[in-house]
Amino acid sequence: MRLRSASLLSLAFMLSAAAVACGGADVAARESAIVAPPGEFDAAAALEYVRKQVAFGPRIPGTAAHRAMGDWLVAELRRRADTVVVQEWVHTTADGQRLPMRNVLARFRREAANRVLYLAHWDTRPISDRETDPALAARPVPGANDGGSGVAILLGVADALKKSPSAVGVDLLFVDGEDWGSFDTGTDVLIGSKYFAEHLPDADYRPVFGVLWDMVGDSIPVFEQEAYSVQAAPEVVQRVWLTAQRLGHGAVFSSRAGIEITDDHLPLHAVGLRVINVIDLDYPWHHRTGDTPDKVSAKTLGIVGSVAIALIRDL
Template sequence: MKKLFFVALLSAGLTSCFDTQTATVSKNTAKAAEQQPVVSVPVFNQDSAFYYVKKQCDFGPRVPNTANHEECLNFLAKELTRLGGSVSLQKADLRGYDGTIYKSTNIIAAFYPERENRVVLFSHWDSRPLSDQEDGTEKTALKKPVMGANDGASGVGVLLEAARNFAANDPKIGVDIVLFDTEDCGAPRWKQSQVENDWCLGSQYWSKNTGYTAANKPKVGILLDMVGGANPSFCIDAVSGYYAPTFAGDFWKVANGMGFGSFFKNVNGGQIVDDHYYVNTLAGIPTFDVIDFDTERGFPEMWHTQHDDVEHIDRNTLGMVGRVLLRYIYTNCAK
């Protein structure tokens, strides 16, 4: 999805919580830096990530309630199991903007499930039923589901390749991968939704039903969304900056330290709604979004059009995001 979001986020009570969080994390970081040996970060294979993006697109658009969607679900569940994850499927019937009931499945893969210290990684695996950013009429847009190579498959591709690394190289922390369904079924831009919160249906459901205990609730969540386009612009959006400022700041620092500062920009990323909004507000897990969006350009031009296809995926972008992700997890999270 992701639409502009104009609700004022700031409130005095929450601000003081984050001050405490920031202070604690900084202290721990300084202490850990003195004691920690040099950590080796496994190599992220961008061709493998690209393979996974293409593989998803080979099923066609993964629109909920279609055969393509079901086939891709089976593939993703099988592949995550093969890669060593303990996979569970969280199924729910979720109501869309026009009353449609979507047979929705969040795919959850736990690595090192016995560990209490955990991080959780998110992406969405469904694709949008219609191309409402395409030039054309309402009638034509409705007949054109989006392939979602970038908007959906790119984040999943990076997480599958990351999963391969988690099994082969112990990250010294438990890792959960959650692939949300039914993220992108919100109302077309010319229609009013019949329900509130018509985007991100899968993540809303998961956030109310995480199954975590106080002991194993992840300390941070990372959402990847549209991480496969050429020349991306990753900025810290308002929700990430408000709910997970220290974690997001550290992630951007890692990216900058690796020489990716021209893509991971230290500028305000604007106000959007994405799955992380619900994870933060409903599940209470501090979560930031790595998403190709900035306030000047907006979303990538292929967004919600027929051009969001494999031909417009840049495997270097997948590689960059994957490398930053692994470095962040193996160096910043495993403490």
């Protein structure tokens, strides 16, 4: 279910500005057809944020790397946001481990009723369970794309808002514990987003729309319309995809219906927040040891970041 079909890839390229016959096109040629937009979002800085995160080591809850990354994140955001709210708690796993958890919420124009919520998970997976070799499967995921890319988008947005404040309120939420446990059984995953849903920052917290940015750095990006997002908040899917098309990224933000993906938007749906998931699961290093910064593209980060910023400026 994760493999992109050849026909879809062809369609995406027929729709792209560079409309070339792509039968034998190699990866580099296809990637070069995607032009990163100039503008407020600094794609090179975003790629540096990915490298910085990976350099801490795997951000597995309970480890020194996780603590150091969390401290860095809070410090970086305090330099950019009006208000930084840190939610700290201990999560007890199904097998009795006690994990220190931290969600970080960076708020811009806290008083504004008209708000946007962006979120990404900042933890990384303790095991590479998509590896077939058991020795590799036991290793942690480096989390350049899975974790790192979404955080980099949010930090790049924070930089842009620091330089040029928005007319509307913006909340950047970094959730912990997304990737700890089993998605098959739903055990000890989405920990931070569940906690946030139960501890919203205001009693009447209701952003106009929200976007979860996850795995948004692949060098050949295609974002299909994730099925739970379409079911729960179709108007938000429309808003995001139309904005991407207007910026010339209709080939990257495909109008094709995607599969259902269990991710941090689901606990937010459960409390009525209109949040969608922008995700490209078609990434060969997903939950593998090869999820390293060389697989993440500044061009892709630039495209996604420009859409994220345009959505704020347009609201």
